[in-house]
């Protein structure tokens with residue numbers, strides 16, 4: 001049975017959605033990142049980068065949410081176009097767009113909007129701008145398509161779902177007005193039973209909620225004087 005190492009943040013949740021969509025049996029292993037469990041030797045042996053998600057599937061250990069989505073899609077032959085198809089190229093482009101654009105810029109926008117120890121207007125503006133720009137690209141794409149690749153629901157939509165649920169947290173409470181097509185797609189995916197099952201993980205597992213000094217020291221190694 002697949003072991004799924006996760007918390008409730010956007011990247012692990014994309015993988016939870018796939019596992020539920022494909023009805024793959026899995027054993028959930030919560031990793032409480034505010035308590036530093038991502039740096040335990042056992043977890044670092046799975047993902048030396050010390051971040052969730054990761055999965056163990058027999059001999060295969062896969063980390064990084066988008067790599068896991070591709071691995072599971074290729075393994076099951078589901079939620080991706082056949083290898084060599086033009087649509088497969090499109091899927092790879094948009095998956096990397098989420099992996100290298102939507103995800104990291106959203107993450108940094110959240111950091112400087114909510115968590116930086118002091119306000120840094122330049123960084124706030126840069127990351128808010130880049131997050132908005134990326135969601136704008138996605139919104140234009142979805143203006144003419146039901147899902148990112150067209151009529152077919154794929155792992156790209158799952159990758160988008162993980163982050164799109166966080167739009168107000170990333171860009172502010174009024175952000176949805178600028179991205180109506182992303183919102184429409186998010187609502188459609190949210191209505192799928194698999195999304196409800198993935199979302200129900202938060203009822204079954206509790207993670208540390210306090211954003212205290214311990215959590216700050218663990219999550220932001222640079223504040224504790226850690227060298228990269």
Ligand SMILES: N[C@@H](CCC(=O)N[C@@H](CS)C(=O)NCC(=O)O)C(=O)O
Pocket residue numbers: 007009011012033038050051052053063064065066103218219
């Ligand atoms: N590129 C990675 C990013 C994963 C990531 O940033 N995970 C966060 C979720 S909270 C994490 O584990 N953070 C813990 C930390 O930074 O110490 C992916 O897509 O899986």
